[in-house]
Amino acid sequence: MSKIKVAVIGCGAIAQRRHVPEYTNNEQVELVAFADPKIERAQEMAEKHGGKAYASYEEILANEKIDAVSICTPNYLHAPMTIAFANAGVHVLVEKPMAVAEEEGQQMIEAARKNGVYLMVGHNQRLMPPHVKAKEILDSGKLGRVITFRTAFGHPGPDAWSVDGRDSWFFEKDEAILGAMGDLGVHKSDFIRYLLNDEVAEVASFIGTLDKEGTEVDDNAACLLRMKSGAIGTLVASWTQYRGGDNSTVLWCENGVMKIGTVEGDEVIVELTNGTVETYKVGAMATNEKQVPSGVIDAFVESIQSQTPPSISGEEGLRSLKVILAAFESQATGQIVKL
Structure with missing residues (x-):
């Protein structure tokens, strides 16, 4: 089975300590892109783990063909980024809190549903x-x-x-x-x-x-x-x-x-x-x-591979x-x- 191509948006502490190491340890995954407004952080990740570095998530959407994404950004960006990736047909793992308002959470769930992709929240x-x-x-x-x-x-x-x-x-x-x-x-x-x-x-x-x-x-x-x-x-x-x-x-x-x-x-x-x-x-x-x-990354990857909706779903995150x-x-x- 071909590997799941994954991008990580936001290369701060949670990406460095959890998401990236856990993707690296999962044999089903290929890390293909990293984005961070401080591009040197993304470059450091790319040098260490392979893939390309970008300064924005829009550049990843424009240049990469990915299956899944981890959104590890400041809270206010969770909703717009999740919706953009879902609309591009990409499965999304978003850090908690999934959003900063109920309406945002609803829009994220709707975008995933409409595009037939999974939305999982990192409630480890x-x-x-x-x-x-x-x-x-x-x-x-x-x-x-x-x-x-x-x-x-x-x-x-x-x-x-x-x-x-x-x-x-x-x-x-x-x-x-x-x-x-x-x-x-x-x-x-x-x-x-x-x-x-x-x-x-x-x-x-x-x-x-x-x-x-x-x-x-x-x-x-x-x-x-x-x-x-x-x-x-x-x-x-x-x-x-x-x-x-x-x-x-x-x-x-x-x-x-x-x-x-x-x-x-x-x-x-x-x-x-x-x-x-x-x-x-x-x-x-x-x-x-x-x-x-944390188990979160493995659960997300398993969901995609087995085509089973994640138990820690957008709906659960919103509740x-x-x-x-x-x-x-x-x-x-x-x-x-x-x-």
């Missing part, structure tokens, strides 16, 4: 080994229904890991639109929906810029969620966890508690009300310091985005927002 939390195991345990029914929960994602912020550090687009309001909530919060709204197999019904939130000076984007959020099932819980996103960052979820259920990512080495812990304790060593979560394969947008609405209005 679903594919991390501890989360896969947690889902399997919860689905087995041994814990009974989820009553309450908390889920959180925090680290020191993009200044610590973005290729541009403190000058990163992540801090530019007109390019990022959404701050810690678009970066981390949307991962958790996606994960909790997926894990509980449930939708968020209502959101209340406090969102603000507490410590990152000189930016208008949010660096912290604390949200209260009520699920359709009635379960209630919290979702926290933070760019100011300068020590002891967090990527954990705890579910309190009828028959016990499940702790995910709370103890290093025991990634999933199940404590049942009957006194039994189960621990699962299933491999760590990916972090910015220690990258482990997760809508939770975050509702949280911003709650912050702006001081009201509980119904989804």
Whole structure:
């Protein structure tokens, strides 16, 4: 079978650390083009991995015949680029948040559908080994229904890991639109929906810029969620966890508690009300310091090859985005927002 020809748009941290290495390790893929407005970044990628370097995505559309694309750009560009590639008959993997407005997300989904291509959103939390195991345990029914929960994602912020550090687009309001909530919060709204197999019904939130000076984007959020099932819980996103960052979820259920990512080495812990304790060593979560394969690229490639729509679809990405947008609405209005 001929290799899938892939282009990567945006050659910053997420492309360098996840997308490009994972495409390189996939034998079904040929990387043919890279684009970045700082063309030397694209050139560096092309020299290392083959293919050509371009300064813009329009040049790739004009000059290359590709099957698929990874869009690893600032948030405000996700929608226009996705739509342009979908209209050219190219399968799209877009980084999260898929868009910065609900209408954009709808247009992206529609463009993919109209052109018969796949749209996948890079919500890698679903594919991390501890989360896969947690889902399997919860689905087995041994814990009974989820009553309450908390889920959180925090680290020191993009200044610590973005290729541009403190000058990163992540801090530019007109390019990022959404701050810690678009970066981390949307991962958790996606994960909790997926894990509980449930939708968020209502959101209340406090969102603000507490410590990152000189930016208008949010660096912290604390949200209260009520699920359709009635379960209630919290979702926290933070760019100011300068020590002891967090990527954990705890579910309190009828028959016990499940702790995910709370103890290093025991990634999933199940404590049942009957006194039994189960621990699962299933491999760590990916972090910015220690990258482990995200599974996203392989899933995207497998979708294209097997002609099976991706499970982390545009529709799924949009549902997760809508939770975050509702949280911003709650912050702006001081009201509980119904989804």
